[in-house]
Amino acid sequence: MSNHPLAPSTDPAFVYKLISPASSFDPSQKALPLSALDKADGFYHLSTAQQVPGTANRFFPKSKFSDLLILKIKFAAIKQQTKWEAAKGEHPTDVSRIFPHVYGDLSQGPETVVGRILMEWDEEREAWDFSEGWEDRVVQ
Numbered sequence: 001m002s003n004h005p006l007a008p009s010t011d012p013a014f015v016y017k018l019i020s021p022a023s024s025f026d027p028s029q030k031a032l033p034l035s036a037l038d039k040a041d042g043f044y045h046l047s048t049a050q051q052v053p054g055t056a057n058r059f060f061p062k063s064k065f066s067d068l069l070i071l072k073i074k075f076a077a078i079k080q081q082t083k084w085e086a087a088k089g090e091h092p093t094d095v096s097r098i099f100p101h102v103y104g105d106l107s108q109g110p111e112t113v114v115g116r117i118l119m120e121w122d123e124e125r126e127a128w129d130f131s132e133g134w135e136d137r138v139v140q
Contacts, residue, residue, distance in 0.1 A: 006098045007084030008048075014114070014135070015046045015073050015082075015100045020060050022069035022118060031105035032071070032113075041088070044102040046073065051099065053130040060128070062121050068128055072115040072138060078102055115139070 017032065019025050024033075038044050047055045052070065060068050075082070081102045106112070115138030122129040 004084045004086060004098050006086075008098075011079060012048050012075050012100075015048055015075050015078070016052050017044065017046050017071040017073060017106070018052070018056055018060060019069045019071065020065040020067060022067045025069055025071070025116070027108055027113075029108060032108050041101075042103070043083075044106050046082075046100040046102060048100065049135055052134075053128070056119065056128045056130070062126070062128075068119040070117040070119060071113050072117060072135065073106075073112055074114050075100075077112040078106065081106075 019035070026033075032044065034044065056068060056070075081104050082100045083103060084098050085101050087097045087099055117134065117137050118139055119134075120129045121127075
């Protein structure tokens with residue numbers, strides 16, 4: 001797919017899909033269901049590891065979401081379906097606002113989804129806990 005000029009010059013090893021509630025994730029399905037936002041926009045919204053904390057705390061506040069599940073996705077498995085695009089409604093000036101969007105079905109098979117991370121809420125910081133090593137807190 002065509003890429004935005006600010007797309008990363010090297011592919012990330014992994015990208016991430018945020019899901020809430022965690023109970024809505026059904027690993028027995030062949031393809032990941034589209035969220036309401038994904039349906040409205042026509043693609044799966046994903047984030048790089050650097051983007052996940054901002055995405056989680058901006059779009060999945062504890063006041064509205066009781067839990068947060070993050071799927072760790074092998075980028076090589078979805079590269080052909082991925083288009084790097086600017087966040088809607090923004091005029092990006094840097095790579096932090098260029099996100100991986102997946103068009104078509106997103107497989108949930110083990111060749112694609114290599115782990116699940118159930119995030120914990122940090123009451124003191126009033127934010128999801130993205131302390132060092134969060135990407136490796138895989139429960140699968």
